[in-house]
Amino acid sequence: MTDVGIVGAGAGAAAAAFVVDGTVPDADVTVLEKSGGLCGRAATRRHDDLTYDYGANYLKSDDDRVVELITETLDDEGLVDVTDPVYTFAADGAVSPGRDADEHKWSYRRGLTQIAKRLFGRTDATVHRRTRVETVRRVEADSKWELDDADGETHGPFDVLLLNPPAPQTAELLRTAQWDDPLRETLVEAVGAVEYRSVWTAVLRYPFALDVPYYALVNTDKEHAVGWISREECKAGHVPDGETLLVVQANDAWSDAKYDGDPAENVAALADHVAEIVGDERLADPAWTDHQGWRYALPEGGVDRGPVDSARDAGLYLLGDWVAGEGRLHAALANGLDVGERVAYGI
Ligand SMILES: Cc1cc2nc3c(=O)[nH]c(=O)nc-3n(C[C@H](O)[C@H](O)[C@H](O)COP(=O)(O)OP(=O)(O)OC[C@H]3O[C@@H](n4cnc5c(N)ncnc54)[C@H](O)[C@@H]3O)c2cc1C
Incomplete structure (x- = not known):
């Protein structure tokens, strides 16, 4: 059993969860999302008879893989x-x-959030909405990760942890992380530098x-x-x-x-x-x-990939448009597919 924890339910996280869930039969995926919705900045609201995308x-x-995902793999209705x-x-x-x-x-027709809804909908992932992660903790004794949310609840342990929030929010989670490793500071610096x-x-x-x-x-x-x-x-x-x-x-x-x-x-x-x-x-x-x-x-640009790649050795994966280096939805999805495969195949 591989326990996978994901912070954030943006498009990148949804694509990664979709790949992991479909590739690793006994993976157990848990997603913690601070807002009440899915798909992050690719956001849709409804009001009366209106539907509108007010973020992306x-x-x-x-991106060819994203095109295939949207037009062939997922329901294009x-x-x-x-x-x-x-x-x-x-x-x-x-x-x-x-x-x-x-x-x-x-x-x-029902808005861009359909992307994450359809991706998560094809998985057995457990998605906790309105759950803001406040503390990331490394449990070195058994090489696992734990997460504390704003209501004081602990989630995990996880073999693998994926962080999907925008770089400043991911940097803050890393800055306050209970993780005694010099890589943490290098990561905070690299991730915090993304403007x-x-x-x-x-x-x-x-x-x-x-x-x-x-x-x-x-x-x-x-x-x-x-x-x-x-x-x-x-x-x-x-x-x-x-x-x-x-x-x-x-x-x-x-x-x-x-x-x-x-x-x-x-x-x-x-x-x-x-x-x-x-x-x-x-x-x-x-x-x-x-x-x-x-x-x-x-x-404004991408993150220094060196520390981000090194973190994989500790089972920590950062993902999203800022990791892809382009503030675009297709880039976040493509990065999520890539990270999902890395988690699934341990590469
Ligand atoms: C106004 C605007 C216009 C845009 N226009 C376009 C466009 O036209 N075309 C285009 O391709 N792209 C556009 N984009 C960019 C596109 O929306 C993003 O590139 C893409 O949605 C990013 O996805 P992501 O997976 O990287 O993360 P995000 O969508 O940022 O998802 C991260 C998730 O993490 C959650 N989170 C953060 N902190 C925590 C925490 N502590 N605990 C739990 N959850 C947490 C957030 O609530 C969020 O749901 C636009 C964005 C904006 C804001």
Whole structure:
């Protein structure tokens, strides 16, 4: 029996659990997730008859193994592909066609969280939601790992431990870990060095349709307060006909400056920007709104892989987009598949 503990239920963790569970017949996988949902930053909410992806916007087809996983291995029922293009806008708000680099822009009718739900759904893993891990402990006597959660409960022992939270949160778990090994400090340094961009997201609903030729607008010179605007109604099943639901992501400087500001003021300021960029003054006055601050939205780069690879000797595996070196959903999934195989085959 191999007991596998996983902290975090992001896409990377889901892919790893799927591989381990399917490859090691007697593996016993336990997942501890601090939030109430699955799939981490690839997040979906529902409100009335709306479904919207308010973290990652879509999954792109940049990794062959991930494409196979999504289109062949997993049930592709309800998979939606956004075919409308992505246009660009500049600091002065001028919109122009043409940055449709992505062959596919996938979500699901029920939202991107379906990826982790479908992956975990194919396993016997036990997933504990609303369970925040506070302490990681190495039990050297029998080479195992234990985890204490915020309610004081201990989980484990585990032969193998996977850590999926964003680098700053993983670094904190390692910094406070009860693990008397010089590698711990080297890991804390390497993982703690990964920098992140924050994103403040507003979701804006309108009772009318927008007549524009694009799915989304991206700010290419990174000089505008708004970095991204996309239309959830371009994803089948997300928005009732004749309505508009915009997901607006502020750029990192604006997000940092306003992170702890009044959410209503932030939403109003972003709605004003949207009205100006799209060129429709009705957009300054949404009928309903939602918002989310993402402190650790996107890693700026990857981690030094040396210490991360060395940790495997102790049965400790770090995984996620920041380990892959790219703040993208397909990269997190690909890294999860890779880590799952390493755990399964002991490589
Ligand atoms: C605003 C925004 C827009 C984005 N847009 C795109 C996009 O358009 N396309 C794209 O490909 N990617 C996009 N991304 C990036 C994409 O969402 C991520 O790359 C991907 O989801 C990362 O997955 P992951 O497995 O690395 O970890 P995460 O999704 O970060 O999952 C980690 C999990 O660990 C949990 N956790 C943390 N600490 C603890 C703890 N102590 N105990 C228990 N659980 C814990 C968290 O709650 C979380 O569920 C975007 C991200 C954001 C935030």
